[in-house]
Amino acid sequence: MSKATRHAADSHDLIRVRGARENNLKDVSVEIPKRRLTVFTGVSGSGKSSLVFGTIAAESQRMINETYSAFVQGFMPTLARPEVDVLDGLTTAIIVDQERIGANARSTVGTVTDANAMLRILFSRLGKPHIGPPNAYSFNVPSVKASGAITVERGAGKTKTEKATFTRLGGMCPRCEGMGNVTDFDLSQLYDDGKSLNEGALTVPGYSMDGWYGRIFRGCGFFDPDKPIRKYTKRELHDLLHKDPTKIKVDGINLTYEGLIPKIQKSFLAKDVDALQPHIRAFVERAVTFTVCPECAGTRLSAEARSSKIAGINIAEACAMQISDLADWVRGLDEPSVAPLLAALGHSLDSFVEIGLGYLSLDRPSGTLSGGEAQRTKMIRHLGSSLTDVTYVFDEPTIGLHPHDIARMNDLLLALRDKGNTVLMVEHKPEAIAIADHVVDLGPGAGTAGGAVCFEGTVEGLRASGTITGRHLDDRAALKETVREPTGALEIRGAGTNNLREVDVDIPLGVLVVVTGVAGSGKSSLIHGSVAGRDGVVSVDQTQIRGSRRSNPATYTGLLEPIRKAFAKANGVKPALFSANSAGACPTCNGAGVIYTDLAMMAGVATVCEECEGKRFQASVLEYRLGDADNSKDISEVLAMSVAEAEKFFGAGEARTPAAHAILDRLADVGLGYLRLGQPLTTLSGGERQRLKLATRMAEKGGVYILDEPTTGLHLADVEQLLGLLDRLVDSGKSVIVIEHHQAVMAHADWIIDLGPGAGHDGGSVVFEGVPADLVAARATLTGEHLAAYVGA
Structure with a gap:
């Protein structure tokens, strides 16, 4: 074999990264062996996720998306190319992260995996009485009346076409519309009936008369906005609360008016309550009472769907079983006509048990799963996959696992590797690091103090390396000699x-x-x-x-408020100037720091704003400074500081701001000293x-x-x-x-x-x-x- 051929063969066995600069990475170059299990370690904020998810996985997904037609790409998320010089040897990346699985109230463990779909097919084939196709067993499909033409036999080979009305059967409970619970509204929490709409009668968050909703309510013409609600006629009150969507015209604009209650149901109650913003959740908890639907007893399914059974069990009862029990029930069904379906369903359910989720039920709302449970649920579809030479990317798969369960997770990860796949894993647990074929340790610190490769090699090499991870790999805490007495x-x-x-x-x-x-x-x-x-x-x-890419630690913690006031006081100007979302924002990029260009089906481009050079503020605002003469900062420089740097800055001298320092102390206390004050919240783990x-x-x-x-x-x-x-x-x-x-x-x-x-x-x-x-x-x-x-x- 020639030298060039051997080099080409070697390169096919490696994922090569050269000059990675995503987030805090400092021109990182690594070679990752394929068909091996590589663990990425390092302190929080050292750059692990930036390398694994932000660079390797992101580029693999972007390149796969580019293989589709421009038409298809138009329906896909747009991905920007990561900051890296060379990235080759990539294979298809499958990301299995900790992001929660939706907050849709209709989403369950069964619907986000293939298990519910297979169960519906099973019941549509074997259920007695037979009630229809798989959709007849779905709580997300309503029964609808439809009309159409049917052909009627007239005898002697003659036919006649007639109009007919028929019902297309869905499995949704008509009372609760497939939600499993019904809602009752406390009207006193929706409005003050002693006031008119123009006097601010509505007390629903976001329904101010000064905003868009106010314009619709005032201009709809269904009631007098200056009349107190308690004086409304029955018809007016019905229109305010319950009116179906109706086309109206306000100030020459075509709009849709809808009653307050259906509007609240669509905007607030269609989501999982726990996923709502705190003030909206508080309103929902005050104003809405959720009770189990009396018609379906919380099963979400229609009477017809519940009437159809296999071996004495209906589909609602099957979905309510613990998955490990449901797997046993499926194995007990001996029906040659659906043998492949039973095998596939049994395998899917056994995968739940294998991965340590056999205690769940298929009717469990997906929004209630923890991050670790969500990640393991996503793993299920990959365990039985016949694909090889795939790169699986895991984000701390041991999260939420008892030490007893970690050994089982390790076996699953090694099984994926042994099928000929590349497994990349960000991890901190010593028991999980121990199974690695290859380790990449990033650091040495966090944020700007990290972003470099400190060690590459075996676990034993890491242990002897002297890096922070290597030194602490065998740490063991001792039991306390004395414990506190309860009060x-x-x-x-x-x-x-x-x-x-x-x-x-x-x-x-x-x-x-x-x-x-x-x-x-x-x-x-x-x-x-x-x-x-x-x-x-x-x-x-x-x-x-919850927040946009404009949200950061300074805005979330309330830290920006005392900082803005300190700048305003030191310079004799108004505090709003020191907010990139208010008066001080750069007019070109509206305070975003970048200009976003949508390129339709191609990846959108974010370019640094030339006007403010990414600093987000008007040039005149950056002339105002805070601090001692030899160490003064403008507002953009403050937001670029780490928590630890800002703690020193606001703790002494002319910049001393006790209110800001107290918040910074608490951030440092919880181990976030490396975060930048202006870092987008969307980048946090x-x-x-x-x-x-x-x-x-x-x-x-x-x-x-x-x-x-x-x-x-x-x-x-x-x-x-x-x-x-x-x-x-x-x-x-x-x-x-x-x-x-x-x-x-x-x-x-x-x-x-x-x-x-x-x-x-x-x-x-x-x-x-x-x-x-x-x-x-x-x-x-x-x-x-x-x-x-x-x-x-």
């Missing part, structure tokens, strides 16, 4: 949410409580179902922070989002804090800092409840509540409550066994 207890009695079995437990107050157990054992059901929502309880989770929320809510006057897996996205070296933060919260008089699997957090607890013994209907009970030392000594639960092994007991 009281929070009583839970008869908790029965999801799989909980009428749980009675006292959660100690004034201490650090860790709630643990295998995935699906009932941890979140217990805490979020029985503790969150009580007075004085602050719950901090990892759900997406799930763990970073949770810590940002925690920093914001630490100022609230809650007595009890609930944290949901705060170690998510944390490097081994940062776990110690998190434990310090938890200690400071408790020592300041707070009660801290942590839902967590990380053994270091368990070992540091004052009190552990362990749920189980298994998942789903095999869980839901408290199997241990007490101090960590007793859990380790007894080794009577899976958690006890793994914690004992971790601390070396």
Whole structure:
């Protein structure tokens, strides 16, 4: 073989990256072996996601999209080319990330996988009585009356065409329209009937008379906007609340008017309540009562769909079964006529069990899945795939997994690799890093202090490398010698949410409580179902922070407000000048810093604004400065600072701003010292989002804090800092409840509540409550066994 041929063969076995500069990457160059499992490590913010997701996976997806016709590309998301000099050896990338699966109230575990579709086909073939095609079993398809021509036999071979009306059967419950619950509105929360519309009678968020809705309500002509609502006739009140969509003309513009209640149902209630903005969620909780639909008993399905059964089970009952039980039921059906369908459905359901999700049911709303559960649900369609030479990209697949479950996840990842695929994985857990064929460690720090490759090689090489990851790879926390004494207890009695079995437990107050157990054992059901929502309880989770690409840590935390006031006071001008979303915005890019050009089916282009050079502000605004003469900054320079830099800047000298410094202190406390103040929120990971929320809510006057897996996205070296933060919260008089699997957090607890013994209907009970030392000594639960092994007991 010639040298050139050998080089070509070698290049086919590598993904080569040269000069990657996405986000904080500093001309990174790496060679990643194909058909191997490569783990990317490094502290939070070191550039792992920028390299794996923002560069390698993004370019693979962009190039695949370009193979389609221009017409098809017009319907696909547009992707910009990553900042990289050379990227070759790419194969098709399949991204399996932690993004929640939609917040559509109609979306369930069954609908986002193929399981529901296959079940509907099965019932349409075997269900007795037979009621129609698969759509007749779908709660998302309504029954509709239709008319058309039918051919009628007249005898002697003659036919006649006649008009006929018939019903096309869908499975949607007509009462709740396939939602499973019905809504009742408290009208006093929608309007003040003593006022007219022009006097601001409507109290629905966003329905101001000064806005677009006001224009429609005032100009619709169905009622007098100056008349108090309590004086409306029955017809006027019906038109205000319930009128069907009707074409109207206001000031020469063609518009559609619709009653207040259907409008609210479409704009607010079509989404999962938990995904709404806080002020809208508060309104919905005040104004709307959700009750189980009396007609379908919450199954979402019509009476006809529920009447059709296989072996005494209807499709609603099948979807309500725990998936592991449903898999057994499917295996028990012996029908040669649908054998391939039964095999495919059985395989899909077995994949749920394999991946540790056998405790779910197909009717579980997808919006209620955790980030880890969502990621594992997305994995299911790939486990049985016959594709090889695919690049699978995972973002911390061990999130939400008990140490007992991580071994099973490792086996699945290795099985994907052994089929001839390339597996790329961003990870922090030592148990997951241990299975890597190749490791790329980024750092050395976070943000501007990161973005470089610190080590490339084997796990053993990493351990001996002296990098932050290598030094901490074998870290083990010890049990505390003494634990705090509780100051009281929070009583839970008869908790029965999801799989909980009428749980009675006292959660100690004034201490650090860790709630643990295998995935699906009932941890979140217990805490979020029985503790969150009580007075004085602050719950901090990892759900997406709602906001545009203009939102950043400074705007989200309220930090920008004292900063703007400090600039305004120092320069004798109004604060609005120092907002890129207000008076100070660059007029060319409207304060975005970039100009977005839509190129239809081709990738849109974002070019730095030439007017403000990406600084987002008018040139005149940047002349105003804050700080000492030898260290003054303009507003764009402040927003480019990291939290740690800004903490020093606003802590002393002429820039000293106590209100800003207090917020920056809290951000540094939760391990976000590396974030830039102006960094878009859309670039943050799930763990970073949770810590940002925690920093914001630490100022609230809650007595009890609930944290949901705060170690998510944390490097081994940062776990110690998190434990310090938890200690400071408790020592300041707070009660801290942590839902967590990380053994270091368990070992540091004052009190552990362990749920189980298994998942789903095999869980839901408290199997241990007490101090960590007793859990380790007894080794009577899976958690006890793994914690004992971790601390070396």
